[in-house]
Amino acid sequence: MKVKKMDENLKEEIAGLDRVGFDTKGETKRSGSFLVADDTTTESESKEETLVVMPISFALQVYDWVKDLLFSLVDREKDEYTKEVASKKELVGSFTYVKEGAKIEAPFQSCFFLHGQGFRQVLHNIIVLEPNSELNIITGCATGNLVSVGSHIAVTEMFVRKGAHLTYTMIHDWGSKAVVYPRAAIDVEEGAIFTSNYIALTQVKEIQSNPIAYLSDKASAKFNSIIYGKDGSSFDMGAKGILKGENASCEIVSRVASKNCKVILRAYIEGNGKNTRGHTECNGLLLDDKSSVTAIPELKANNIDTELSHEASIGKIAGEQLNYLMSRGLDEETARALLIRGFLEKGIDGLPESLKKKVDKLIEIAASSESV
Amino acid sequence: MSDSKTKGALLEVKNLTVEVVGKRLLRGIDMIVKEGETHVVFGPNGSGKTTLVNAIMGLPEYKVVEGDILFRGDSILDWSLTERARAGIGLAFQHPPVVEGVSLGVLLKTIVPDEKTSGEIVKKAHMEDYLEREINVGFSGGERKKDELLQLLAQAPQLVMFDEPDSGVDVDSIKLMVGIIRKLLQKNKPIRERKNSGIIVTHSGVILEEIHADKGYVIVNGKLLCSGPPLDIFDQVKNYGFERCIKEAHESEKDG
Numbered sequence: 062m063k064v065k066k067m068d069e070n071l072k073e074e075i076a077g078l079d080r081v082g083f084d085t086k087g088e089t090k091r092s093g094s095f096l097v098a099d100d101t102t103t104e105s106e107s108k109e110e111t112l113v114v115m116p117i118s119f120a121l122q123v124y125d126w127v128k129d130l131l132f133s134l135v136d137r138e139k140d141e142y143t144k145e146v147a148s149k150k151e152l153v154g155s156f157t158y159v160k161e162g163a164k165i166e167a168p169f170q171s172c173f174f175l176h177g178q179g180f181r182q183v184l185h186n187i188i189v190l191e192p193n194s195e196l197n198i199i200t201g202c203a204t205g206n207l208v209s210v211g212s213h214i215a216v217t218e219m220f221v222r223k224g225a226h227l228t229y230t231m232i233h234d235w236g237s238k239a240v241v242y243p244r245a246a247i248d249v250e251e252g253a254i255f256t257s258n259y260i261a262l263t264q265v266k267e268i269q270s271n272p273i274a275y276l277s278d279k280a281s282a283k284f285n286s287i288i289y290g291k292d293g294s295s296f297d298m299g300a301k302g303i304l305k306g307e308n309a310s311c312e313i314v315s316r317v318a319s320k321n322c323k324v325i326l327r328a329y330i331e332g333n334g335k336n337t338r339g340h341t342e343c344n345g346l347l348l349d350d351k352s353s354v355t356a357i358p359e360l361k362a363n364n365i366d367t368e369l370s371h372e373a374s375i376g377k378i379a380g381e382q383l384n385y386l387m388s389r390g391l392d393e394e395t396a397r398a399l400l401i402r403g404f405l406e407k408g409i410d411g412l413p414e415s416l417k418k419k420v421d422k423l424i425e426i427a428a429s430s431e432s433v
Numbered sequence: 434m435s436d437s438k439t440k441g442a443l444l445e446v447k448n449l450t451v452e453v454v455g456k457r458l459l460r461g462i463d464m465i466v467k468e469g470e471t472h473v474v475f476g477p478n479g480s481g482k483t484t485l486v487n488a489i490m491g492l493p494e495y496k497v498v499e500g501d502i503l504f505r506g507d508s509i510l511d512w513s514l515t516e517r518a519r520a521g522i523g524l525a526f527q528h529p530p531v532v533e534g535v536s537l538g539v540l541l542k543t544i545v546p547d548e549k550t551s552g553e554i555v556k557k558a559h560m561e562d563y564l565e566r567e568i569n570v571g572f573s574g575g576e577r578k579k580d581e582l583l584q585l586l587a588q589a590p591q592l593v594m595f596d597e598p599d600s601g602v603d604v605d606s607i608k609l610m611v612g613i614i615r616k617l618l619q620k621n622k623p624i625r626e627r628k629n630s631g632i633i634v635t636h637s638g639v640i641l642e643e644i645h646a647d648k649g650y651v652i653v654n655g656k657l658l659c660s661g662p663p664l665d666i667f668d669q670v671k672n673y674g675f676e677r678c679i680k681e682a683h684e685s686e687k688d689g
Binding site for chain 2: 379380381382383385386387388389390391392393395399400402403404405406407
């Protein structure tokens with residue numbers, strides 16, 4: 062369903078959202094699309110009978126049980142941003158619902174777009190995958206060409222029911238003065254799988270995100286982040302895995318290259334259930350003296366049968382590698398770009414096949430445009 | 434800086450003294466490599482052979498504290514690594530580093546953008562299966578050496594330096610590698626048509642059985658002790674080790 066007509070300028074800007082994985086030209090197969098520009102839902106469409114896509118405000122009218130999901134995973138009192146979302150009388154955001162047993166092959170795409178200068182976008186999103194269903198979501202978040210100042214505040218609650226599999230990929234392209242505060246939580250039920258891929262390769266003033274996954278018996282979660290922070294950006298990123306059930310597992314892997322950027326990478330895993338496993342890994346690459354990368358891994362074992370581990374490394378580009386490439390005739394800028402690209406691309410392995418090429422290209426562009 | 438040039442010389446090394454982190458590793462080395470010539474540098478491990486080729490290549494930690502290096506008659510001491518490589522100096526490293534995340538295919542594409550040319554080079558080196566692999570990650574010693582030669586084929590330098598090209602290479606691969614080295618040095622062309630020159634660093638000299646060289650040197654403790662026909666030097670080293678060369682050098686020093 063087309064929810065609201067777009068003005069011409071917005072149409073043009075939306076056509077350029079391919080950069081965050083939102084295909085408006087029909088070049089790649091999608092099972093559905095959802096787009097919010099500022100606080101207006103401009104697209105909400107599903108091509109599958111087993112996939113329901115609608116604005117959250119509609120869903121609250123259609124399904125009785127949706128209201129019970131709001132703030133069932135994220136504490137509405139958690140901070141000023143969750144309180145702001147909770148205070149909204151008219152909810153804006155997406156509702157994505159996959160019916161039991163449905164395995165939806167083509168990715169579903171959503172986009173949260175800041176179109177108006179200085180706009181404060183406040184969203185509440187709900188995603189529900191019924192038992193044994195599968196969905197691959199690509200979410201692009203971006204600001205328009207004329208927008209430098211803006212805020213994005215969102216609460217996203219995801220319910221991955223028994224045996225279901227949700228892959229949630231988020232590609233960010235915010236402006237130099239955009240502030241971004243997503244608050245997300247995921248309930249991963251028995252035997253379910255949750256995979257999160259986060260890609261941010263451009264400027265943002267400040268972003269703070271630390272989603273939390275609650276894992277039941279035999280559930281697993283993986284958080285994979287690729288960040289190229291630059292030009293005065295500030296990233297405070299992380300993930301938490303609470304291993305409640307037996308044989309639950311969680312992995313948090315981050316790769317960050319930082320150029321004139323402050324990055325904090327948090328990773329918290331708590332092992333409560335029997336035979337649970339958790340691992341965090343952080344690799345940081347500092348590209349100048351104005352950058353800093355802080356890795357904060359935290360492991361808490363509450364059960365004698367939990368195995369938790371972490372590894373972290375932060376360093377600069379190896380002179381030996383740079384010299385080696387330059388000895389083949391590459392200038393320093395090109396050699397550095399190749400090494401930055403190589404460093405970030407090591408994180409691609411965990412991405413869905415359909416996204417690898419796209420992200421590879423994004424990394425190539427990001428690394429070659431501003432490498433030195 | 435030098436004020437004299439040798440006619441026909443592609444490379445002139447004059448009284449070259451090199452330090453690494455304040456430690457003097459080469460002292461007063463002289464050598465002239467003319468167009469089309471191949472020279473061989475012998476010496477025991479740690480004698481300064483690698484320092485010589487690394488200093489010519491221009492690796493930043495190798496500081497020239499005295500002397501000069503001329504390439505096609507121009508001093509290159511102020512040239513960067515990139516400038517030297519682009520001017521036509523190439524080096525097959527003895528221990529090339531691992532470059533995680535960068536595939537061999539991506540590097541080749543950067544050196545030789547033309548796909549047809551790079552495709553032919555890859556075929557020549559039998560490295561079609563390596564293009565997707567990260568450079569030197571999990572490569573055996575022999576694979577690394579082969580990869581070095583592949584990159585040199587792509588770079589196509591006029592002065593080609595090989596640092597221990599045959600060490601760690603199995604018998605089956607030697608033939609292929611010798612073929613590539615011969616190509617890089619234009620050994621298949623008539624002598625007067627050869628423009629490319631080579632410096633082969635070796636501690637064993639076995640490769641000389643396959644690749645003919647014009648002149649040999651022995652470097653011990655950072656000093657060039659003797660030079661002459663490479664096969665004669667190779668025979669001496671094989672039969673008497675480096676001691677005879679060291680002894681002869683001492684005696685000639687005594688004789689004044």
